[in-house]
Amino acid sequence: MDFFIKIPSLAAALQAIATLFLIANADAVACEKPPIEVDVVVVGGGFSGLKSAYDLQQSGLSTVVLEAKAAIGGRSRSIHRQSGEGIIELGATWINNHTQPRVSALVDKFGLDTAVQYTTGESVFQGPDGEARRIPPGGLNFYRQAGNQEDAAIEIGLLTNVSEAAAAVNITYWKDFPEEQDVTVTEWVSRLEYGNSSHARGLTGHLTRALVGREPHEIGIHYLLDYIESGLGLESLNSEDEGGAQYLKIKQGTTSIATHLAKAMSPDSVLVNTPVKAIKQSNGSSIVTAQTGQVFKAKKVIIAIPTNTYRDIKFSPPLPKKKDILVSNTKPGIYGKMILSYSEPWWRDAGLVGKFTSVSGPVCFSWDTSDLALSQYSLAVFIAGDIATRWHALSDAERKSSIITHLESLVGEDLAGKARDVLEINYAEWTKEEFLWGAPTSAMGPGMLRKYGDALREPYGNLYFGGGETAYEWKGYLEGAIRAGERAAAEVIAALGKEDK
Known part of the structure; x- marks a missing residue:
């Protein structure tokens, strides 16, 4: 009987519950800030x-x-070098004050300093046959190959066909690209007279990996040609002269x-x-x-x-559906970049410009990013495509050693010791970067640009x-x-x- 006497009436109980609810709700409202x-x-x-x-x-x-x-x-991503003065560029690096007016205007506006890319000396090219050859300056400015006449003709033919096809593309209107040609890069090249040769396949793979970080069977030829023409052509994208995309570096970092x-x-x-x-x-x-x-x-x-x-x-x-299709089908580039810093510019002393190119990797291509005024002697090495996928799977020590070992083989026995004597190593695995998941861009498969390109920028x-x-x-x-x-x-x-x- 006493137990029942201590229970409050139902009305009082409901009132108490309501009061508690209002207090709790008021606290929640007080904690929630207006937008x-x-x-x-x-x-x-x-x-x-x-x-x-x-x-x-x-x-x-x-x-x-x-x-x-x-x-x-x-x-x-510009960081300071640990072993001395100087900037290490783990991401975007170069500009051109002749062909890239918008970024150049900002460099001028903010009073930043630039330095011309080093261009003196021979490059090294390792083609599909695995042999590394020194290539003298001049001549072809893209994947230069000192091999037999047949391979040389294939290279020239491939570059000519790609360049001419890119120049014919309208980069602001995509619907008129021929549907019968809207295939993968692999298939498009295979239709060329020499397209099924191992040399053509090797060069094509290197081309797509270097430009967009993807394999030729993954991307459409229309997208690749549009990308090339958007950068003023193959010559522009691969060169370091006054008309090249790698002409100037920013001393304070991009x-x-x-x-x-x-x-x-x-x-x-x-x-x-x-x-x-x-x-x-x-x-x-x-x-x-x-x-x-x-x-x-x-x-x-x-x-x-x-x-x-x-x-x-x-x-x-x-x-919208068309934009969603694009989002679901774009492929971020598979990319890594490693900066090897040395106590001396040994490649320059040996008559090399610092461009090491390989179809097989893991060094896919490289450039000299030194600043002699600061005693900074660096090589920027890029790893891309399926080669980068395999490289990403290695341990930290293996990633570093694989690049150095390959560089040793590219320069030969006489310079291998110099290549091995690294002062500092920095690298970025852009494929693993949260909120980005790749670099330098995202590519599209066949048909995507022609069918859905107008939705890319549409509000x-x-x-x-x-x-x-x-x-x-x-x-x-x-x-x-x-x-x-x-x-x-x-x-x-x-x-x-x-x-x-």
Whole structure:
């Protein structure tokens, strides 16, 4: 009986529960911050996203950049050398002040210093037959081969066919590319007179690995030709002269362009370690939610991240079918880059320019990235495609030793000891980089560009699309990323201007 007397009435119990619920709910509301409201949210703090944000703020629009990684700069990464003065470039490295005006303008604007790429000496080429040969300067500027006449004719024929086909491609309109030719690079080359020779197959594999980090059977010839023409052709992409893509290095490092852009914007408008997990469009605005729990409300959103990473974001409503197909089918390049630093420029002393090219790898290609004024003597070695996949699977010690051992074989016994005497090793495995998963760009298979290319840059509601892959010119390069950022920003500024009217 006493037990029942101590129980409060049902009404009192319900009142107590309601009170507790209100208190708990009030605490939750108090802890939940209202969304930060801006005109534009830019997703991605690479060169494209930063240039978009800079242009938007210059036009008077409030803008915030959300970068998923701990540092800005996208696929650039400039670090200080540990064994002395100098910058080590683990990502994007070169520009050209003649053919790449947008990035050059930023270098001038921020007062950065440049140095001309070293070009004196012979290169070393290891073809499909496995023999490493010294190639004198001059002559062919792409995969030069000192072999028999048949192999030389195959090389010249392949490069000529690819160059001419690229020059015929319209890089701003894709639907008129012949459907019967819209096949993989492997199949397209096999249709050439010499296309099934081992020499042609080896050179073709090296070509696609070097340019986009993928094997020829994985990508469409239309995409490859479009990529080549976007960079002004094979000669431009492979050379270091005044018209070449590897003409100038930035002494302060390429990442310094990104940091200067960020400093030129409003304080606290670039947030790192802020990956976006959801974007919801409704009632003429968008709610952008980060994995940190931060919420932003914006009139417009610019997506400036690699297309293969769109899938990490929940879009509501979902992306249109054509854009979703592109996102699901783009292939990030499989890429690694290792910088070998030495106490002396032994390759220069031996009459070599620092270009070591191999069809078999693991050294796929390299360039001299030295700064003699700082006593920095470095070789930048690139590993790409299936060769990089196998290299990524090695241990740290094996990755380093495999590159050094291969370099020893490329330079021969007389210089092997010099190649082995490394002062410092730095490398980046871009394939394993979270929120990027590859470099220097993302490639497409056959039919994708012709059928869905127009959807790559097409706005969707309040969403606009930048990123280096969406550039018309210089895809995969700093210049392309900046151009894409400028285009996306201009689209947003125009759209908001119309809405205001």
